[in-house]
Amino acid sequence: MPESIDVLVYGGTSAGVCAAIAAADAGASVLLVEPGRHLGGMTSGGLGYTDVGDERALGGPAARLRADIAEHYAVPVGHYAGPEPHVAEQIFERWLERSGVRVEFGASLRSIAMRQGRDGAEVGELVFETGLTVSAGVVIDATYEGDAMAASGVPYRVGREDASLYGERFAGRQELVPGMHAMPPWVSPFAGDPSGRIQSGILPQLHDTELAPVGSGDGGVMAYGYRVCLTTTADRIPFERPDDYDEEYWELGRRLFANDRRNGVERPAGRMLGLEPNLPGGMADGNSLGPVSLNVLDGSAWEYPDASPERRREIVEHHLSHTRGFLYFLSHDPAVPASVRREVSRWGLPAGEFADTGHLPHQLYVREARRMLGETVLTEHDLLAGRIPEDTVALGSYHIDIREVQRIWRWVYEHPAPIGTVFTEGYLSVPVPLYGIPYRALVPRREHAANLIVPVCLSASAVAFASVRMEPQYMMLGHAAGTAAALAVDAGCPVQDVPRERLRERLADSGQRLSPR
Template identity: 75%
Template structure:
């Protein structure tokens, strides 16, 4: 099959749906191409408790979703931080139907045709792994992984850069510091030796590699996981023992609880998993809390962005195995304190969600992957200064939120002999004021692609991206990219050459906020 459109949007994520809708409302003929079978990415894929930041920064599609959620449940806006996953997907589906946007599912990008145009290098068409070909005047990559931009040969970065690259205080490898997500001291990494004094085989769930120097760029990618919906409903699905459950895989958790008993530490189930009934219907959005959590810290996320489709599927299955195993471990293992097991026995998976994927989410939480090297690089300095540049297309406000990057071990030289100890590294939470995200951060360099916009894997440092990466920001940036794509297609100009006053007026008409509040 071969199809032509004014605008092709790749990835029906929380950015992709607003991008397609905005482009269609701008008068463009739009095709939305989605590698999977669902709409909405993480917004419909388990991330029910949405990290909003300052609500004054919300506009456009993010504000519209907030309003539609309230209308659906008959509540005031903001009563729920997010809807039930199936409700989020239904809202996105309605938006696309109302805008007249066709969606092609099960369509992963395989190759991209490019040509040298009058305005620079241009994407001409993309071909999927199924052999379908989509030609367009303008393309928008709204995938979490940046697969379209990579297939087009647009340069990108993965993971943490060195502090010297942009002069950022929070760049590179971080200090080994205590915290809620950190592993407490004196937990041995060695299988068969809980004392940590006899070096041997390393336990599972550790990233067994040398640590980079402090502040050094090591390509570290923050951990991935599944955000699970949990319920206490009578028809809940219990946490049964998975067929592939590995006892040794959870030895690190047993050692954590053994240390807690020795030190008199009492952990609650809520602080291990997040059991606040913050979703409609009394459901909870399980999150990665505590030293052992839903997040996988063995370096899988470092590998994922550039991995082949086959290897990505293996890594996704590894995360699913981890998720099922973690829920069973917390609710059944004798090493887990009785109060935690008793509380977990009240919870299970909801029968009303994710029926086609075993009641676990269809979307892996890819917190970060590729980041385009574009026309303008958004950095830590822009965020901390609260800069709102003239070409701002959306506002950001969520703190710089870097989840744990790796779980490692080091020798601690304690008398009389060194002790091998587990450390968790990478977590950061740095407040920022409201700031502007410039149009230039959505644009590749002209010589790389003159008709491509990238609102998710945008041009930002790893530090800055850790704030931009929230779903409400993706919605607004996707909407801005879609509106700009339609405008560029109608004017027959490169995305770089859109008159900024015309673009600004167009975005204002869609409800996006581009001025400081």
Template identity: 55%
Template sequence: MVDDAEGRTLDVMIYGATASGVTAAIAAARAGLRVAVVEAGPHVGGMVSGGLGWTDLGDHDVIGGLALEFYEQVGRHYGVETWGVLGPEPHVAERIFRDWLRDAGVGVVFNARLDYVQREGRSIQWITTEDGQNFMARVFIDASYEGDLLARAGVPYAVGRESVEQHGESWAGRQPIRPGQHNFSVPVSPFDEHGELLPFIHRRPMAPEGSEDQGVQAYGFRLCLTDRPENQTPFPRPEAYDPGEFELLRRYLAAAGPGLRADRLMSLSGRLPNGKCDANSIGPFSTNLLDGSSWEYPDADYRRRQEIRDHHLRYTQGLLYFLSNDPGVPEHIRTEMSRWGLCSDEFTDTGHWPHQLYVREARRMRGEYTLTQADLDEGREQYDSVGMGSYNIDIREVQRVWMWVPRSMNLAAETFNEGYLSVPVQSYQIPYRSLVPRYHECDNLIVSVCVSASHVAFASVRMEPQYMILGHAAGLAAVLAVRDDVAVQGVSIPRLQHELTAQRQILSQTQPAADRPGEAE
């Protein structure tokens, strides 16, 4: 699916074939523009086709536009009503996205990592990929999880957690150590017999509570597993497997006792069609890797990112093999874990392991407007709303640490996870200003994933249906910028909103019934 776009001037060039990048491309192409997508890897759909089958919906009544169209197609594929399944199988999601792109005449250039961005004044002129291809366009959209295009274009961005004071956010900064299902419920020592920290514990000292740091949410792989033997590939023993790396987990299992179930170590409840499961992180020791390696990822070069990805994959492979086979794991947990395996019909080009690392958070643009906790808490009215969000402020663990704890008149070193937070929010409007840089910093770039938001607000925005909503908005905004020959900051908001609502996007909860979604033709 390679386009002939190299070397010619496009109307819109999208970097990143995530679900957000796909909806941006479809919106612009259906309007008649010349569009191409440049993708660093070999797949389309990002996490939606990369293991995140269980759809993080929030309020599905505010999911409209192309996001809704996608889930309608999912329903039709399985012969059920929209939202009749929790989400598509990964290969089904990718097939839908590829069909969309083909039918819209959008070419995708695969395995083309961004190398260089040429600017002239406020505008991006062209981009060059590592293999020497050049792509010129009038408007560029960054739909990557990492924000590489915005960064190479010189647009300011943030990485990590802001302090409580920066935006007046009560949930900002380094968090207190909270009890709960994502933390250790029993004391577990972090040190080996030589006084060295065990693997998978962050070695950096914690910042003071409420202060800023470089912490981002933990990464991991969302696994597509099955308990149907006829479609099952057993968890293989990884190369260079070292069960000693999981000593911390072994200690936790021993301390927790026989009442600990397998579903407290890995969430296996996200059932998908055809006997499959989206295995998510749960419990204090899970598929999320909490050693701080995700902190380095956003600004790392491609070589280092690949090393971090490989580190996460080896960890995940070792974890599954350990839980299924190690004699230090209680028999009832080994038995339950051995009931599951990788899906033989998924991820067939990567040994049935997901091709997409779950980059929950990387760079966040500093744009015309920064969405913050107050926007979510108060449901602030945004005059330039281009879509709505509704999912919890969902911050997965940021790091695993150790602390001295008083026990029986003595101090004991114990292990804790820090950063997890889940706070319900009301449905809120997402302003167009959070998708564009400040005018003097770049006038032809729109960002649909690494949007301008605080760490706290981004934790709600980051869900895939909302990324698709923002991709749709970015694509139509690019159409108006090209047709009117204006900067992306100069796009007519009333016209953009009119086009979006005509395509069933939900911009407010008070939207007239006539402008609310019906079934797509």
């Protein structure tokens, strides 16, 4: 017999933690199931420098986390951009314990059986790889991938849509433009010819595919990577040569630095990795900054959202290998400028973080995966206009932050013969005002699933999602999802019929900010 529960939350991300707590605090019986061994997703998985945006948007658990961080370090609220990863996880653990939420670790979803309810399809029995079988009144999919949503048969999209679909200016494949993250011109993509004149095999780290027309929907997904924590303390773990280190894999980096030398460019280490000591204890939150970085741009992120569990594990290991190799390359390869090697060698991995995962984060930065097609679709127009819908359950404010989508090559037709050149494509950073995220974007259409709420892979265009996808917003959306789930259970109604004003009242009472005022 399956275990019966009021609310099942799948995914121990920051959204999942906050959803579980909100539902439990509202009186529902709650089970939080996490496929891995850690809580907090990216908030405890290396993204220490929290992308806040406009602080007026922060309420509910996002504000509570900032307050708890300040209390832990005995500093004013906002003094640190984020906590050490293990501190974030400890805070989440403490919250769950106080709310009496039961957590099951190491339980990946195997299957979902749908059932026909009074008001449409419903998520029925959920079976996990551990053998755990659960039937829940409401299911909250708080994973970065939207796996429970997909297994329920709810329609979704992956990657960039065509600009014509919603009339969005920033949708689809982007122009090849310069920028901090872009490859400079005249770096050859050909393995056998650094001059770029003779096509002779393509270098690793390139997405060897045809480039779609500008504005077309190509399904492109922004790059994934690991946000590494770095330290200069005496007990740091130095960057050693990985067992799987591949010299050829880093030829692109060598050509970048050779191009810099030819053009008199001095690229500091901090513009390759991000070495600002912005976390407690002088730790840095390593980010993807330069043309060759912690981001993996070979197209593997495009494959990840709908990949099998086995293929996902291969992609994750590929990203880990890239991360280990990049840190060693920057600190040891003779082609890297001596100033960069010296600076990167001052840093290492912190001995006190991620001890069970080789001191690299336990969470791959899955910046985007699936996106539900729900009751409404949040678009670029909603964000740029600063719309506050009547059913707003959280505010957003971070700019439309689309990281690089692919690294490709094209012929450039220069006299006397064309030259193959590497290009980086997709990066965008577009400011937005405060805007509201509607409850309708968190729920499927009732005919698809009447008891499912999706606070992470919510219903948004690729452009709009690039702003919503920040951890503070995930926390607040998880909080809204848990509150709504408890209301649906109490009323015995579909999640689509939760009284919006009652939901908003409860959210406001818990400190959630629902308008800019």
